[in-house]
Amino acid sequence: MDVLIAIDGPSGAGKGTVARTIAAHLHFKHVDTGAMYRAVAWRARQLGVDLADAAAVAEVAERAVFGLSAHIEIDGHDVTAAIRTTEMDAAAATVARHAEVRRVLVGRQRAIGQQGGVVMEGRDIGTVVFPEADVKVYLDASTEERARRRAMDPAHAAGQAGAMPDHVVQIAQALEARDLSDRTRTASPLTLAADAVYIDTTGMPIHAVVSQVMDLIRPRLLP
Numbered sequence: 001m002d003v004l005i006a007i008d009g010p011s012g013a014g015k016g017t018v019a020r021t022i023a024a025h026l027h028f029k030h031v032d033t034g035a036m037y038r039a040v041a042w043r044a045r046q047l048g049v050d051l052a053d054a055a056a057v058a059e060v061a062e063r064a065v066f067g068l069s070a071h072i073e074i075d076g077h078d079v080t081a082a083i084r085t086t087e088m089d090a091a092a093a094t095v096a097r098h099a100e101v102r103r104v105l106v107g108r109q110r111a112i113g114q115q116g117g118v119v120m121e122g123r124d125i126g127t128v129v130f131p132e133a134d135v136k137v138y139l140d141a142s143t144e145e146r147a148r149r150r151a152m153d154p155a156h157a158a159g160q161a162g163a164m165p166d167h168v169v170q171i172a173q174a175l176e177a178r179d180l181s182d183r184t185r186t187a188s189p190l191t192l193a194a195d196a197v198y199i200d201t202t203g204m205p206i207h208a209v210v211s212q213v214m215d216l217i218r219p220r221l222l223p
């Protein structure tokens, strides 16, 4: 099955849950490209590499051995939990601004996706990594809703059930700062591909989003 599904959008728009659920439905591989930027940032930090040094961080990315299944690994370290901290949110956004780092990771992502049977999520999958993807979806939601989801996400260090409203306000501010960085960087800024289907998931339960995306995919699976 050589079908490739691209899911892009800002943080907290539901990309992770939707991509994972659809990949499980279709028995496709799920690739979280944000986790690759996060893992490279983590490894660069660990090696004492200055995150502002694009060439040095790109070398870390070039040499990296990734594990991208249910657990995220880089160079033998399981970083599944370590890459989901507020500090790593900022560190990943910094390394994602470097064109050299992006060139290396985009190459890795194309190699992973070329066989198809993949649901790949990120910011530039439908625009840069796989402009010829079979289905392109751009998931969005209001900042308030995205912050609320992030606050409740147990995978994220900030996630805690029953999070206080002021906590959500802080998350919303951090999300907006990161969105601004992702949208205004010169190297592959977050934008909507001309042929992507835009879905505003504000107020939508996850199963409704999954079902809408599945409706787009189904015709592409026919022989």
Ligand code: DC
Pocket: 011, 033, 034, 035, 037, 038, 089, 092, 093, 094, 096, 121, 122, 123, 124, 125, 178, 182
């Ligand atoms: O989706 P995420 O929050 O885990 O992504 C981490 C950072 O990496 C975020 O700043 C956006 C960036 N990113 C990117 O620039 N391109 C991608 N394909 C995926 C993530």
